[in-house]
Amino acid sequence: MVSILLAEDDNELRRNVVELLELEGYQVTAVASAEAAIAESEQQHFDIALLDLLMSGMTGVEAISNLRQHQPFIAIVIITAYATVDTAVDAMKKGADSVMTKPFKSQELVVTIKRSLAEKEILKNRADLDPDLVYSALANPYRRKALKILAAHQALKFMDLCRLVEIDDHTKFNFHLRQLKKAGLVMQNEKKIYILTNTGQFVLQHHNLS
Amino acid sequence: MVSILLAEDDNELRRNVVELLELEGYQVTAVASAEAAIAESEQQHFDIALLDLLMSGMTGVEAISNLRQHQPFIAIVIITAYATVDTAVDAMKKGADSVMTKPFKSQELVVTIKRSLAEKEILKNRADLDPDLVYSALANPYRRKALKILAAHQALKFMDLCRLVEIDDHTKFNFHLRQLKKAGLVMQNEKKIYILTNTGQFVLQHHNLS
DNA sequence: GTAACTTGATAACAATAGTTCACAGTTTGT
DNA sequence: ACAAACTGTGAACTATTGTTATCAAGTTAC
Incomplete structure (x- = not known):
């Protein structure tokens, strides 16, 4: 089963996304801050992380390198309401695999998740070689x-x-x-x-x- | 001297950018298509390439892998008038180092060039190790x-x-x-x-x- | 058919990588 | 001051990597 780590500090949006993703058959762990996401990533394995850019405390982009420390193959999608080309480029430079703008339709999110996982899939192959x-x-x-x-x-x-x-x-x-x-x-x-x-x-x- | 490869099919803009960059002390080679840029990259060394996204024929993003074939350490900046977060994310996924929106101020271009070169500088170190x-x-x-x-x-x-x-x-x-x-x-x-x-x-x- | 080239296998050997042991100077704690 | 732990060096040895030479089966050209 695909496991998703969601970090989003808007309580209502977080609940909605969790509901949506669970209906899609994903196993979701939701937290309200980047710090909590890092803590979670030390506890269990995740295939993909959805990180809000702007949260109280650390930003989603700042959390990327920490997440990758424990989970080198995790896919990371940055979600933000205030996305510009510049912020997107910055997030990609810092290691995000994709950037989504808020608000988004349910299907957009699902498609982005599937594509990001597919692109990382190749990396997983590397795990089984010596x-x-x-x-x-x-x-x-x-x-x-x-x-x-x-x-x-x-x-x-x-x-x-x-x-x-x-x-x-x-x-x-x-x-x-x-x-x-x-x-x-x-x-x-x-x-x-x-x-x-x-x-x-x-x-x-x-x-x-x- | 820093050498720049510019691919831009708008003749007037291309002339303006060449003039600007030469004033800044860069050595510029300007072409009007992605195909011509690839051909140039096989002839001489470039530190950085500025590629318009939409040109007749191949797009700037499509040219990236070809350019890197002959010049693995080249920095690549995609320039486009129709930049959205999605196109920017796509360009970064395909290997661009940065994405700029048109129109831009002269100083923005110069700053982007300098920053991209600085970020690639680390890579150059690798060249001198065994x-x-x-x-x-x-x-x-x-x-x-x-x-x-x-x-x-x-x-x-x-x-x-x-x-x-x-x-x-x-x-x-x-x-x-x-x-x-x-x-x-x-x-x-x-x-x-x-x-x-x-x-x-x-x-x-x-x-x-x- | 046969001569030349292609595509290998195998063995013998040299060089390098990796391990283990013995030993010794330097710090650190008490 | 003394013992214990720290931080190495060098020699001996084994395993792996890399090179070279010899031989041979298969393919292609004429």
Whole structure:
């Protein structure tokens, strides 16, 4: 079941949103301040947090880094009545995944929640891969280069990739390719041609290899 | 000298912005489409790109990933007359560093440019560190744990950190700590107490270690 | 068919990473 | 002052990573 953490200091709106989300089948924990939200996040796991921007005490945006400390994969949606482009940009810079304006229709909220969860879903994949192997695989310039080239060309045959990485000894390159396969970043398709796994694509997107 | 790539299909506005930015001492390359901007980015280095959202052909937001392909550290500002919170959020999700609304005052543009460059400045630091060493250092759960703990506690003495990482043999932990030092992620302050380097803080921020 | 290229497996080896042990100088508490 | 805990160094050793050489099955070109 998807668990939602809601921080909203308007009592009536909070009750309404809780009711709405519970009808949608979510499990909701509602609090009235950013501080309370942080405290809750230390107690139990949440998939997504809906934070009002302006509350007495800490703002929703200020709470983001605290929430992520205990729940690195939590999706965060900032909700605010006074949203401008600037406040939205600021919230995104500070780590929000989305920003909604108040007032909103029930369906807008549900759609935003579903989309934010979907976008985070890819991140969850990372949880089931072995970070030791991935970092170890990235700790070599040939392999980082191979990944980048593979990302650019989508699919490459062994020798083509080998040449592009500029390793003259193909057996040496074969070794590095195996390391990439072992780390789950690269695989061969049915025609034995090398492609990135979606893990590989994710890693490449988020690591900006140099 | 800071080099700016400007993509704007309104000829008059483009000329005005070029004039303004050159007066401010920037070196500006101006084009009239996202496609032309991508082509330029393959020719020379830019510190920052100012992209109009709506142009004939590709939008500014669609060009972002292409630009980053050749220039991973480029800062990107999306400029648009029809900015809503939703379009701004979308642009940020796709990798923009900031979003500005048209029309804007000269000073707003200059301030936004300076701030975006400053925020990217941290990234440049990464360029001068050895990715082999960093990834290698991260390829071990003890070391990732030590980094996380160090980030939470800011500063820790050797034995305190060792206990928190739950390694019983302090000399074994000492080895891993040396690896972290060698990678430039951790250092000792004047009182010999262990702290993260700013490289270490950057890595921790951007890797969300699991 | 055969010569050249492709795509691997395997073994032998060097270099690096990681562990453990022994020991020693420095702080800290009492 | 003395013991205990702290903060290391260095040597010995094992495991893993990375390189090189040899060999071989499959594919393609002619």
